[in-house]
Amino acid sequence: MTGTTAMREDLYPSRKGAGPRILEREDRVVYAAWTPGAPLSQEQTRTYGRDGVLVLENLFTADEIRLLQREAAQLHRTWESFKEETAILEPGGQALRSVFAIHAQNDIFARLAADARLVKIARFLLRSEIYIHQSRLNYKPGFDGKDFYWHSDFETWHVEDGMARMRALSMSILLTENFPFNGPTMFIPGSHRRFISCVGETPDDHYRSSLRRQEYGVPDRGSLARLAEDGILMPTGEAGTTVIFDCNTLHGSNSNISPFPRSNVFFVYNAAVNRLEAPFGPAMPRPEWVASRTGIEIIQPVEGHLVPDAA
Amino acid sequence: MTGTTAMREDLYPSRKGAGPRILEREDRVVYAAWTPGAPLSQEQTRTYGRDGVLVLENLFTADEIRLLQREAAQLHRTWESFKEETAILEPGGQALRSVFAIHAQNDIFARLAADARLVKIARFLLRSEIYIHQSRLNYKPGFDGKDFYWHSDFETWHVEDGMARMRALSMSILLTENFPFNGPTMFIPGSHRRFISCVGETPDDHYRSSLRRQEYGVPDRGSLARLAEDGILMPTGEAGTTVIFDCNTLHGSNSNISPFPRSNVFFVYNAAVNRLEAPFGPAMPRPEWVASRTGIEIIQPVEGHLVPDAA
Numbered sequence: 001m002t003g004t005t006a007m008r009e010d011l012y013p014s015r016k017g018a019g020p021r022i023l024e025r026e027d028r029v030v031y032a033a034w035t036p037g038a039p040l041s042q043e044q045t046r047t048y049g050r051d052g053v054l055v056l057e058n059l060f061t062a063d064e065i066r067l068l069q070r071e072a073a074q075l076h077r078t079w080e081s082f083k084e085e086t087a088i089l090e091p092g093g094q095a096l097r098s099v100f101a102i103h104a105q106n107d108i109f110a111r112l113a114a115d116a117r118l119v120k121i122a123r124f125l126l127r128s129e130i131y132i133h134q135s136r137l138n139y140k141p142g143f144d145g146k147d148f149y150w151h152s153d154f155e156t157w158h159v160e161d162g163m164a165r166m167r168a169l170s171m172s173i174l175l176t177e178n179f180p181f182n183g184p185t186m187f188i189p190g191s192h193r194r195f196i197s198c199v200g201e202t203p204d205d206h207y208r209s210s211l212r213r214q215e216y217g218v219p220d221r222g223s224l225a226r227l228a229e230d231g232i233l234m235p236t237g238e239a240g241t242t243v244i245f246d247c248n249t250l251h252g253s254n255s256n257i258s259p260f261p262r263s264n265v266f267f268v269y270n271a272a273v274n275r276l277e278a279p280f281g282p283a284m285p286r287p288e289w290v291a292s293r294t295g296i297e298i299i300q301p302v303e304g305h306l307v308p309d310a311a
Numbered sequence: 312m313t314g315t316t317a318m319r320e321d322l323y324p325s326r327k328g329a330g331p332r333i334l335e336r337e338d339r340v341v342y343a344a345w346t347p348g349a350p351l352s353q354e355q356t357r358t359y360g361r362d363g364v365l366v367l368e369n370l371f372t373a374d375e376i377r378l379l380q381r382e383a384a385q386l387h388r389t390w391e392s393f394k395e396e397t398a399i400l401e402p403g404g405q406a407l408r409s410v411f412a413i414h415a416q417n418d419i420f421a422r423l424a425a426d427a428r429l430v431k432i433a434r435f436l437l438r439s440e441i442y443i444h445q446s447r448l449n450y451k452p453g454f455d456g457k458d459f460y461w462h463s464d465f466e467t468w469h470v471e472d473g474m475a476r477m478r479a480l481s482m483s484i485l486l487t488e489n490f491p492f493n494g495p496t497m498f499i500p501g502s503h504r505r506f507i508s509c510v511g512e513t514p515d516d517h518y519r520s521s522l523r524r525q526e527y528g529v530p531d532r533g534s535l536a537r538l539a540e541d542g543i544l545m546p547t548g549e550a551g552t553t554v555i556f557d558c559n560t561l562h563g564s565n566s567n568i569s570p571f572p573r574s575n576v577f578f579v580y581n582a583a584v585n586r587l588e589a590p591f592g593p594a595m596p597r598p599e600w601v602a603s604r605t606g607i608e609i610i611q612p613v614e615g616h617l618v619p620d621a622a
Contacts, residue, residue, distance in 0.1 A: 143532055147458075147566040180491035181545045183565060221454055225570040232492045232569055254494060255458040255566040258543055259536040 010280050011165070012158050014197045020220035021197040022227075027166040029192060029246055031127035031271075039120040048125065052192030052249035055235045056242045059117050060173070064306040065240040071108045072137060072175050072263055075099065086289050095141050101289040102265065103135040108306070113267050116301035118171050121244065123301075126167055128271035131296045133157070133168055135267045145183050145256030150224055152191075153268070154247040155198060155217050159281035161291040166192075168247040168270040175263040178236045183256030185243070186234045191227045191250040196220070219250065272298055321591050322476070323469050325508045331531035332508040333538075338477040340503060340557055342438035342582075350431040359436065363503030363560035366546045367553045370428050375617040376486070376551040382419045383448060383486050383574055386410065397600050406452050412600040413576065414446040419617070424578050427612035429482050432555065434612075437478055439582035442607045444468070444479055446578045456494050456567030461535055463502075464579070465558040466509060466528050470592035472602040477503075479558040479581040486574040489547045494567030496554070497545045502538045502561040507531070530561065583609055 011026045030049045034042050040054075048054040060068075079087050079096050086100040099105070103113040112118075113132055122130050153170065157163040178184040196219040227250060235243050245251065247268070256262060276293045279285050285293060322337045341360045345353050351365075359365040371379075390398050390407050397411040410416070414424040423429075424443055433441050464481065468474040489495040507530040538561060546554050556562065558579070567573060587604045590596050596604060 143535070147568055149568055179543070181497050181543045181565065186492050186569070221570070224454070228570050232490070234492045252568050254492065254568055257458055257460055257563050257565055258497070259532070259539050 008277075012154070012195050012197070013280070014155050014159050014195075015200055015217060015281055017197060017199065020199055020223055022223050023195040023197055025166060025193050025195060025248065030125055031167065032124050039124050048244065048246075051187075051189035051233065052246040053187045053189060053233060053235075054244045055237065056244065057237060058240070059242050060240045061305070062240075065175070067108065067307050068112065068173070068265065069175050069239065071106065072139075072265070075106065075137065076139060083289065085287065090141070090144070090146060095144070096139055098139070099137045101135060102137040103132055103267065104289075109135070109137065109265060111302065111306060112173070112265065114299050114302045115306065116303045118242075118267065119269075119299055119301040122169060122171070122269040125169060126269065126271040128167065128273050129298045130269040131272055131275070131292065131298055133163070133268040133270035133292055134290060135265075137265050138263060140183055140253075140256055140262035142182070142259040142261045143257060145262065147183070147255040148253045150188070150219055150250050150252040151217060152196065152219070152248045152250055155196070157247065157291065159217060160279055160286050161293075162277040162279040162285060163247075163270065163274060164277055165274050166246070166248050167274040168268060170245050170247065170266060170268045172243045172245075172264045172266045174237065174239050174241045174243070175265060176261055177238050178241065178262060179258070179260060180234065180236055182258045182260040182262045183253050184234055184236060184262065185251050185253050186232050187245060188224075188228045188250040189233050190230065192246040192248040194227060195248060196223045196227075196250075224250070269299075272296075319588075323465070323506050323508070324591070325466050325470050325506075326511055326528060326592055328508060328510065331510055331534055333534050334506040334508055336477060336504050336506060336559065341436055342478065343435050350435050359555065359557075362498075362500035362544065363557040364498045364500060364544060364546075365555045366548065367555065368548060369551070370553050371484070371551045372616070373551070378419065378618050379423065379484070379576065380486050380550065382417065383450075383576070386417065386448065387450060394600065396598065401452070401455070401457060406455070407450055409450070410448045412446060413448040414443055414578065415600075420446070420448065420576060422613065422617060423484070423576065425610050425613045426617065427614045429553075429578065430580075430610055430612035433480060433482070433580040436480060436555075437580065437582040439478065439584050440609045441580040442583055442586075442603065442609055444474070444579040444581035444603055445601060446576075448576050449574060451494055451564075451567055451573035453493070453570040453572045454568060456573065458494070458566040459564045461499070461530055461561050461563040462528060463507065463530070463559045463561055466507070468558065468602065470528060471590055471597050472604075473588040473590040473596060474558075474581065474585060475588055476585050477557070477559050478585040479579060481556050481558065481577060481579045483554045483556075483575045483577045485548065485550050485552045485554070486576060487572055488549050489552065489573060490569070490571060491545065491547055493569045493571040493573045494564050495545055495547060495573065496562050496564050497543050498556060499535075499539045499561040500544050501541065503557040503559040505538060506559060507534045507538075507561075535561070580610075583607075
């Protein structure tokens with residue numbers, strides 16, 4: 001711990017104790033009060049608050065989705081052009097798994113990140129101006145897509161990046177159809193209302209391996225089993241389906257041996273009032289392209305269609 | 312190839328050619344003609360013939376399933392008592408994955424293997440007396456159940472065991488609920504009507520590793536993608552659900568990070584007229600407990616309830 005953070009309160013301590021603990025969430029989930037003018041229905045707002053995950057269909061038109069798919073396919077062929085560290089490969093292979101900071105490296109995905117249909121929902125739920133904490137384009141190839149173990153994004157963002165409070169959310173826009181059998185992301189509904197304090201210290205430069213495979217900040221099996229007692233939600237749906245989930249909702253995915261790849265683009269919106277401090281774990285924060293810290297831009301929603309000609 | 316088998320015709324050559332090929336099936340799928348007295352409905356018989364897989368519910372009563380579950384749990388605690396080679400552990404771990412020859416090592420599963428509800432269906436579909444080619448009890452633990460890549464059982468049984476023709480089928484009785492998210496077995500419907508001739512020779516003693524992880528007899532991605540164009544079937548259902556599938560239906564499973572384990576008991580019935588010859592691949596056949604060769608017992612169906620007191 002650095003000198004400047006020694007006296008700071010840590011509401012969500014993790015990777016510090018001898019054993020795992022389940023703590024209560026100290027923050028709201030839905031920050032704004034619902035009104036008829038809200039960008040989500042009252043029912044959708046309730047679902048998000050209760051489950052920590054909400055699935056929206058038909059937010060985009062078919063030609064918008066085709067545009068995003070074409071762009072993702074194009075980038076998959078030319079990924080060597082990205083900033084080296086931002087392209088993450090599958091473990092043990094040369095297959096591209098993710099491109100980080102996609103909104104900062106591609107105009108179409110930058111436009112999508114600022115789209116009013118997404119941004120207005122994020123601003124409503126967080127009741128704040130917002131910026132992009134992290135973005136990425138994920139490819140989960142067919143035949144050998146690896147599994148990704150259960151985790152709370154917030155646990156990592158808190159310990160390794162210094163995000164103090166739970167006032168961030170993720171939006172994942174599916175670029176391929178999610179079937180039950182091609183390794184879609186699974187969520188534990190309601191898990192966002194607890195915080196699993198994990199065991200084990202964080203080694204330096206942990207992010208280099210953890211973006212491929214989780215090793216630290218791993219919830220214990222007892223806590224997972226308890227939180228999953230009421231079941232697991234595995235959203236399936238056509239390309240274009242948008243899944244919104246709280247920063248602390250436990251999620252993970254099984255492997256994908258099916259021939260059907262699974263891709264999505266993923267934006268994390270953080271409340272401007274919740275910007276990063278010094279990490280609560282290791283002294284050195286992770287790099288900008290994993291967790292925006294300096295040069296943050298408040299997002300102004302852009303109205304209209306992603307494909308201007310077709311609007 | 313040994314001297315005695317040099318002139319033998321091989322209808323389903325595999326692991327011999329330079330490249331993969333898709334061959335037509337030379338054998339029937341449903342051997343008997345359907346009559347109103349058959350143990351399957353006409354619709355069920357058609358489904359099995361078309362898809363190579365059929366799901367049956369409510370074949371067993373709740374107390375029969377509880378008996379099987381109790382027995383499986385008991386065996387999981389005492390697996391050191393089995394013949395050493397028949398207990399297969401998860402890769403890299405000490406967790407029990409499967410027990411082979413379960414019908415030969417446990418009275419309750421022996422009784423189940425001979426149950427008239429299963430045996431009459433197998434005898435009808437194969438139009439033959441039958442015996443057990445292989446049996447096993449599978450545990451797919453929660454949290455770290457590994458995936459199992461696509462394969463045709465027949466490809467292995469043909470090459471490594473010397474099963475000449477496609478006249479065998481498997482029955483899997485679920486001992487836990489199959490959810491979409493706990494790594495259930497997936498099938499490629501219709502794939503049984505083709506035969507993917509795989510590349511690569513078989514090393515000696517391949518079975519020692521292949522029971523844990525497939526490395527030879529692996530279908531190529533191009534053929535898999537073609538056969539899976541119309542989709543993938545992933546049967547879900549309560550404990551007791553019985554899945555019947557042809558020896559040549561391609562199947563596999565994704566990993567299981569969910570807390571929910573997945574167990575089943577699995578019997579392979581082969582037509583007595585189709586008993587094993589010399590392997591079509593390596594000279595040395597696999598051991599008895601993986602593929603019955605000598606001392607085969609024709610199964611006589613046993614009528615009645617598995618739990619006599621409750622019948």
